[in-house]
Amino acid sequence: MAEEGLRVGQLVRSKAGRDAGLYFLIVGIKDSRFVAVADGKVRRVSHPKLKNVRHLEIYPVRMESADARFAAPSVVTDRAIAEAIRELLAGLGQPT
Amino acid sequence: MIILKTPEEIEVMREAGRLVARVLAALREAARPGVATSELDVLAERLIRDAGAVPAFKGYRGYPATVCVSINEQVVHGIPAARRLQDGDLVSLDVGAVIKGYYGDAAVSFVAGGRPTRLQADLLDAGQSALTVGVEQAREGNRLSDIGSAIQRHAESRGYSVVRDYAGHGIGQAMHEDPQVPNYGTRGQGPLLRSGMVLAIEPMVNAGTFEVTCLEDGWTVVTRDGRPSVHFEHTVAVTEDGPDILTLP
Numbered sequence: 001m002a003e004e005g006l007r008v009g010q011l012v013r014s015k016a017g018r019d020a021g022l023y024f025l026i027v028g029i030k031d032s033r034f035v036a037v038a039d040g041k042v043r044r045v046s047h048p049k050l051k052n053v054r055h056l057e058i059y060p061v062r063m064e065s066a067d068a069r070f071a072a073p074s075v076v077t078d079r080a081i082a083e084a085i086r087e088l089l090a091g092l093g094q095p096t
Numbered sequence: 097m098i099i100l101k102t103p104e105e106i107e108v109m110r111e112a113g114r115l116v117a118r119v120l121a122a123l124r125e126a127a128r129p130g131v132a133t134s135e136l137d138v139l140a141e142r143l144i145r146d147a148g149a150v151p152a153f154k155g156y157r158g159y160p161a162t163v164c165v166s167i168n169e170q171v172v173h174g175i176p177a178a179r180r181l182q183d184g185d186l187v188s189l190d191v192g193a194v195i196k197g198y199y200g201d202a203a204v205s206f207v208a209g210g211r212p213t214r215l216q217a218d219l220l221d222a223g224q225s226a227l228t229v230g231v232e233q234a235r236e237g238n239r240l241s242d243i244g245s246a247i248q249r250h251a252e253s254r255g256y257s258v259v260r261d262y263a264g265h266g267i268g269q270a271m272h273e274d275p276q277v278p279n280y281g282t283r284g285q286g287p288l289l290r291s292g293m294v295l296a297i298e299p300m301v302n303a304g305t306f307e308v309t310c311l312e313d314g315w316t317v318v319t320r321d322g323r324p325s326v327h328f329e330h331t332v333a334v335t336e337d338g339p340d341i342l343t344l345p
Contacts, residue, residue, distance in 0.1 A: 001152070001153055001156065001159075001164060001172075001173070001190055001192055001201060001271060001272075002172045002173070002190075002262035002263060002264065002265075002298055002300065002317075002327075002329075003262065003263050003264070003265040003272045003276060004261065004262060004263075005260055005261045005262050005263045005276070005278065006261070010276075058278070059286065060240055060241075060263070060274070060275040060276035060277065060278060060286050060287075061274055061275055061276070061286075061287070062274065062276075064097060091097070091098075091287065092286065092287055093287075093288070
């Protein structure tokens with residue numbers, strides 16, 4: 001059974017816009033074209049950036065327990081998002 | 097986090113995979129014109145439970161059935177119902193089973209009844225061979241994106257497209273584990289593949305646009321242009337000896 005290609009907690013990298021090159025987590029899915037992203041630093045989870053998925057490089061890894069954590073949005077802090085991005089990048093062997 | 101499996105765990109997953117392959121073969125035999133897709137679902141559940149296993153999809157995030165039956169422009173996750181197969185329908189069947197807590201997951205596409213049209217035959221061949229080239233990349237030392245890249249290049253070289261909104265996945269004691277296994281991408285990206293990783297590789301190949309949309313039932317995914325789609329899937333272990341397909345009869 002196929003998995004949805006875009007999920008909350010998934011690691012992405014911006015390919016276009018002022019934030020090009022920065023890593024984010026998907027914190028909300030508007031539809032199949034637009035997702036909300038935050039990195040806990042320049043983009044806080046309280047004010048996520050709406051990005052066209054065509055302008056994102058999608059990585060095949062997600063924040064641990066993302067479904068449960070995002071089911072209660074107030075639980076996901078900016079610190080947790082920034083930390084998750086660091087850990088996911090380390091797991092991929094990518095420089096942060 | 098990518099969970100590596102021991103050789104013993106992989107053997108249990110092979111049991112689940114073998115059952116899934118047998119169920120798919122039986123369903124394919126039964127999927128004749130006039131048969132309701134709900135009848136295929138009943139058959140699948142009986143075969144799985146008779147083998148002492150549990151249907152993997154039933155109840156998964158609320159999915160109501162044992163199999164997914166996706167017809168013609170339906171890409172994946174078609175819910176079995178009273179709809180009866182017609183001669184010439186392009187049918188995709190997706191089945192999962194759990195044995196001793198470990199999952200097996202596979203899918204196959206074919207034409208019900210008579211001879212496929214030229215487009216159906218070519219699309220089926222492109223989908224099946226896209227899976228083959230993807231599986232071939234599931235080797236130690238490769239990067240994850242080598243799989244999707246090979247699948248995409250193959251499907252597009254045949255004039256078709258690969259679905260991006262849905263992907264393959266790691267599999268083990270859960271149906272969907274890390275990593276996600278997209279059917280597109282650039283070579284050399286993502287995690288290094290290591291012995292003990294088990295991946296469900298599942299290209300969804302569309303005759304027309306790669307764009308899909310989900311119907312109001314919340315599950316059935318259809319092509320946006322209404323053109324046909326095929327879906328082939330194997331559960332594959334990365335081993336020191338190369339890719340090991342667990343979903344064979």
